[in-house]
Amino acid sequence: MSEPRRSNVTRWVALGAGLVLVAVVVAFATQIGGEPAVNRPSPLLGKDAPAFDLPVLDASGEQVSLDALRGKAVIINFWNSWCIPCREEEPNLKAFYEAHANDTDVVMIGILRDDTVSSGRRWADERDLDWMLVEDPGGKAALAYATRGQPETYAISTDGVVVGSQLGPVTVENLEALLAAARGTA
Amino acid sequence: MTAALGVLSIAAAASACVVGITLLGLGLQRRDARLLRMGRRSVFVLLVAAIAAVGMMEWALVTHDFSLDYVANNNARATPLLFSITGLWASLEGSILLWGLVLAGYLAVTAWRLRDRATDPIVAWATIVGLAVALFFFAIMLGPANPFQVVSGATPADGTGPNPLLQNHPLMAFHPPMLYLGYVGFTVPFSFAIASLITGRLDEGWLADTRRTTLVAWGFLTVGIVLGGWWSYEVLGWGGFWAWDPVENASLLPWLTATAFIHSVITQERRGMLRVWNLSLVIATFCLTILGTFITRSGVIDSVHAFTQSSIGPWFLTFLGVSALGGIGLIAWRGDRLRSPGRVDAPMSRESAFLANNLLFASFAFVVLLGTVFPLLVEAVQGRQMSVGRPYFDRMTVPLGLALLFLMAAAPALPWRATTGEVIRRRLAVPAWIGAVTMVATVVFLGGGPGLVLAFGLGAFAATGIVRSLLVGVRARRTATGERLPRASWGMLRANPRLYGGLVVHLGVVCIAVAIAAFGSFSTHSELRLERGQSADVGGYTVTYLDSGVERTDQKTTVTADVRVERGTRDLGVYRPAISTFPNATTGIGTPSVRTGPFQDVYLTLVSSPTDQGRITLGVSVNPLVVWLWIGGGVMALGTALALVPAKKTNPALTRSPGAPRAPAAEPSEPERAPVGGQA
């Protein structure tokens, strides 16, 4: 009789579809509650920090080059004048800078990202941001560091390797942890 | 107070579902007509409770009642009235509430329409399934997704307002409700399919019962998707209308299976075939709507639509699993009874065309589904992150789309059962030649790749075929009844609204296909650096940067640029693209300004605000035929409405009598006939 044969086909197909469905649902289930994108670590972690040679923001004509800072623990902070999380972290950056102002092995650099130079300058003057501030013509450094937004902070070890990163506003504890990683004392 | 009433309404709704399911279940078991009728009435109680809950929420939104978490997060004192009202669907909890209301509405309408068949087991089972789905949604609102959650601590003085992206265009008022009217509507045919499987009554009755609902839901979903594309183009500012974003795909997937379904049911009605296909398609459509909600709301896949990440993910996943496995299980259980008595008599027949149609749509849906969930699966299995983007989808779906276009053109010309070359030649020769000539003309005058040439050629083929069918039908009717043209047209439509409404929908599809092809091949994009007063020539237009302005509010800072667009000597007006920066966003959000023309759009974006030297970077795109996307969508909506016109019994002069000689000159239009099975 042909009926059982047809129903067999339907049943086999249904069984197969059911198994595939179960597998897919299980796969989905394992992904619920996963880390949102913003917490994923920087892809540069563990790699050599990209070199840069950028002009200082205050138009004095000086250049800051990463190569010249070999041997020091470098904290790089991408910021600008209009993003609110940048403003949130500003007092933390200031406190951190003051705490380590006399440490010769620590360098803190702020790189302006996605902003006009005049706005950045104006902001830095108004707010007394004393650490080294540079501009990033063409957004090349932001690109080289695979930044995903701002503020974004990187820690570079004494031998030029990216050892830490954070997307979003940093607290003083975060900064100290980044510094420890950069110094190699983590 | 509002919160308490709201929660009470939701609880009442959920209780109505439980009571209804219990009564109907008992009534079925004991074959007690009275219980069945009582159970049916719970659907109306559900509707009243849902309306009450929505009413409470809207009241809270309009009166800016910030003691509710939802209102505090999606509304502010400064929010205009329209966006307060549309705040109902601004984020998760409210969307679920809207879903519940729409579902209650559909269930109530169905219950009322079938009021004479309250004791029919199929109707009872379908109501049970419908109530079970409603119970899920209302139960979720009593738990993880409570829209009436009260703010913990002090009532804030002001809310944070809706997401800015959702506020700057009144279109936001229509896009989600249209989509929901579409999605939720498919619950009705789904419930009837399950009912028919459970009761073992696998003939065509359930199709007839749900035909109109399915078409209405499909129409709304189509409009919702087209509106989404319009929003993407006009508001999001990235220059396109479809990015194969996971949430966009989530709305497209049920549309694909639903389109296959509404075509395939015709085959089951006429010839009793493709039963397993139809049951599978409608179950798949329902499951895909649940999957879509899961993808959109659980944060599992990164997407521009993923505004919130919430804890309802596991619930939806479980519901999806239960529905899908239940459907599959039922089909497997009834496998022996699903064998159709009809079979395909010839490879060149409308039956095989519909079978091919099902295959193509199913494959299309498979490709979209695979591409959307594949990154998720890879991450689950290997922990790696991989992405599937636009190039993949474009590459895989274009051939399927072109094949569907061809089928759309050729299939209506194929008769049922079998055909000869003579019939096909008569019906398709002229359209085919026009299609071929269009292909050659496209190559000669426009250039472009094989995709474009095929799209234009097939579009011409299809359009000519449709126009021909319409003309022939009108002429046949006029010959038979002697009516004037307008009356004959309307009469022809009334005689067979599904056919002619469907042809109009196909015309809309042709518009959209041609527009998509033209956009893909001929749109141009340039970035210009302009100083104040400077002009540039792009694609035959002259754009002049006039001035810029800055607008600061508490919520955002907006930089605008005034740009004049001229074509030759004709001034087309001043347009104002903008960039807005929001407090918590890490990048600016652009707003385009579009000059819409019948054949070309000029699409302006402000790429970067004025530099220190006062220069802006202006993005200028010239996009061909974009307006025909929206027109095509409108035509599809019109066609759907025409297809819903109630059929009128034909003029007796047209009724065939067996044995009467054929009228040689008259082209047969589809004769009015009762669907197979004797159901009205």
Place this chain on the structure above:
Amino acid sequence: MNVLGRRWAWAMLGMVVVATLAWVAWPQDGESAEERAHRIASELRCVECEGLSVADASTSTARATRDEIDERIEAGESDAEIRQAYIDRYGERILMNPTSSGLGVIVWVLPVVVVALGGAGVAFAVRRRHGAPRNVATPADEALVGAVADRSRGEPHAASRTFDGDPLLDERDFLLRSLDDLDAEYATGEVDAETYQVLRADYTARAASMLRGLAGDDPPPDSEPSVSWQRRALVLGVVVVFAGVAGVMLAFALGARLPGGLPTGDDLQVSPDEREQRLRQAVADNPDDPSAYLALASFLEGEDIVGALEAYDTAARLDPADPVPLAQAGWLLFFSATATDDTEQRTALLEGARERLDAAVLADADYPDARFYRGMVLYRGYGDAEAAIPELQRFLVLAPDHPLAEQGRDVLAEAVAASN
């Protein structure tokens, strides 16, 4: 137009279509640099946006990336090199298209397989039935069917409300209904005379045999011609193989890398970066395999001490019984300690070194390297010559021909002299 003329017309139509398509599909002249830049940009994802390519996005990073792509094209880099540069920087998820080895291929191949299988299924179903010999209705058949139909003409077939779902009854009623429908369609001209005759005979014969079967005269017929399962399996196998090959070719054409394959167009030298990437990939692919971490760690020792230490520690964690990662980590820490001037840091590093070396010796007392390292740490690090001597001696006993044996002897001599 006669039949031949019509055939020629269709043939010409077909030729026009094919010729046009061939014309446009013919490979054109190469794309301009601008087009090439746009194409490459459309294959890269914009990291700040969701779902947009670098070509479509308007963020500052996207613009900077487009500028960078232009520069790279001018510098003469190939498409694959440019893509790889971004993969190196961001990881694989920067690509819009899944192109990597392993699972990525599935997403290209599977749709082709599914469509091919589905198409084959449909064609199979349609053709098989068409190829079945048409039933011919005998006069007896006609009479039998005619009697039934006449009796119930004018009423809706009672079976239209049959809810008991007996498939045989369904089929009988369906065939009778189909006869009526066929007559109606013939009357309106939808079906031509030849087809009408053939189908009518078919339906009548089938209905008649159904009726006989139901009346018990004959056994009910097989309504579907049977096909041997061998034939089915063969066809299925051919389709799957064909589709698989087509899918693989499609994947190749679109730049996918197949397992073990190389990106097309690249040269074959293994740069250190690539080697590192492979090692990291191995670690990612085998997160529970300590040897993958060991390999990565040895590679990283020269340049990325932090990374190497991490990897060693992970390997040690995965296999606590293995002295090698512990010993190597200890040595690295000692090495770092000697390189630093900060006393605090030095102490900490030495502590870490000693801890690990103690653990290494515990794990395997006869592992010579651990003994040597521990001796060095004790003597050079802590200045404890007395404790160092037995370690170094043990080392030399265990492995007198070790590459470090020479150094071991020297240090031992020194320590002995110092302790006296």
